[in-house]
Amino acid sequence: xxYQKTYNAVVLLLLLFFxxxxxxxxxxxxxxxxxxxxPVTKTPYVGIPxxxxxxxxxxxxxxxEVIWEGETNSQGIAEHKFKGYTNPSFGYLEEANLSxxxxxxxxxxxxRRPYAGGRPLDELNELRYEIVPYAYLKQIIKNxxxxxxxxxxxxxxxxxNFDGGINQEYxxxxxxxxxxxxxxxxxxDGYRRVYMGTYxxxxxxxxxxxTTYGTDSITLSxxxxxxxxxxx
Numbered sequence: 001x002x003y004q005k006t007y008n009a010v011v012l013l014l015l016l017f018f019x020x021x022x023x024x025x026x027x028x029x030x031x032x033x034x035x036x037x038x039p040v041t042k043t044p045y046v047g048i049p050x051x052x053x054x055x056x057x058x059x060x061x062x063x064x065e066v067i068w069e070g071e072t073n074s075q076g077i078a079e080h081k082f083k084g085y086t087n088p089s090f091g092y093l094e095e096a097n098l099s100x101x102x103x104x105x106x107x108x109x110x111x112r113r114p115y116a117g118g119r120p121l122d123e124l125n126e127l128r129y130e131i132v133p134y135a136y137l138k139q140i141i142k143n144x145x146x147x148x149x150x151x152x153x154x155x156x157x158x159x160x161n162f163d164g165g166i167n168q169e170y171x172x173x174x175x176x177x178x179x180x181x182x183x184x185x186x187x188x189d190g191y192r193r194v195y196m197g198t199y200x201x202x203x204x205x206x207x208x209x210x211t212t213y214g215t216d217s218i219t220l221s222x223x224x225x226x227x228x229x230x231x232x
Contacts, residue, residue, distance in 0.1 A: 027083075032068070032124045034078040034096060039111055039130040040162045040197040044076020049097040052080055055118040058089045084121040091118025094127045101131065106186060107223075108133045109195065111164050132164075135220035136191035137199065138180045138227040145207075145232065146175035152206040153232065160198040160217075188225060196222050205232045 032052050036045040052068040068080045084092065094114055101108050112130040143151060152173055159166035172178075180190055187193045198219040205212045218228040 029081050029083055030121055030124055032080045034127045036072055036076045036129040038132060040132050040195060046072055046074055048072045050078045051095040053093040055091045055093055086121055091120060092124055093118050096129060132195040133222040134193050135196040135223060136187055136225045137194045138191050141178045141230045143176050143232055147207050149174040150208060154204040156202045158200055159195060160200055191225055196220050201230050
């Protein structure tokens with residue numbers, strides 16, 4: 001009788017091990033999809049190498065295996081259709097080799113990227129990168145027609161077609177004058193590292209004689225050094 005109980009326990013353990021440890025494939029195909037774009041210009045990044053990696057989290061240390069490699073097409077998209085493992089002990093990781101764009105934090109900024117950890121099978125379709133290259137900007141802002149301390153400048157500066165936080169409003173009084181100087185975080189002397197794109201400066205100037213309005217703008221390509229002058 002004790003033998004029979006031991007035998008039944010062993011069978012139960014083997015069944016549990018089989019149920020939780022097997023690599024059970026899904027019945028339906030799923031698609032891993034990468035999309036890599038510049039959110040300012042809405043243009044795709046073409047030819048970016050990507051990889052899909054299977055993570056096996058059973059045991060004391062995880063194991064990883066590359067199961068597919070490809071690159072983004074003319075729309076900045078790469079796709080891989082496959083049947084994956086449904087067991088929660090397995091997950092999928094995506095990789096995009098962005099070194100072809102330069103050095104992150106110096107040549108470009110990643111505005112959005114997928115979660116870097118392992119994904120279950122049903123979360124593979126949203127692998128979207130938004131990447132903006134850097135440029136360099138010098139600002140010269142000066143009250144050329146100052147009438148005194150009562151002059152007021154109300155400025156609204158923003159990066160056109162981009163809602164990623166480049167949107168500043170401020171007020172300056174009197175005979176205000178500003179020019180970018182010095183060097184920060186590796187930028188050339190007298191410039192600041194900014195996202196490429198079109199910067200718009202809308203301003204209102206209040207003087208004793210009345211209120212005037214103006215707009216200046218500058219468009220910077222990737223890596224370009226540019227100067228904007230707002231003279232009011």
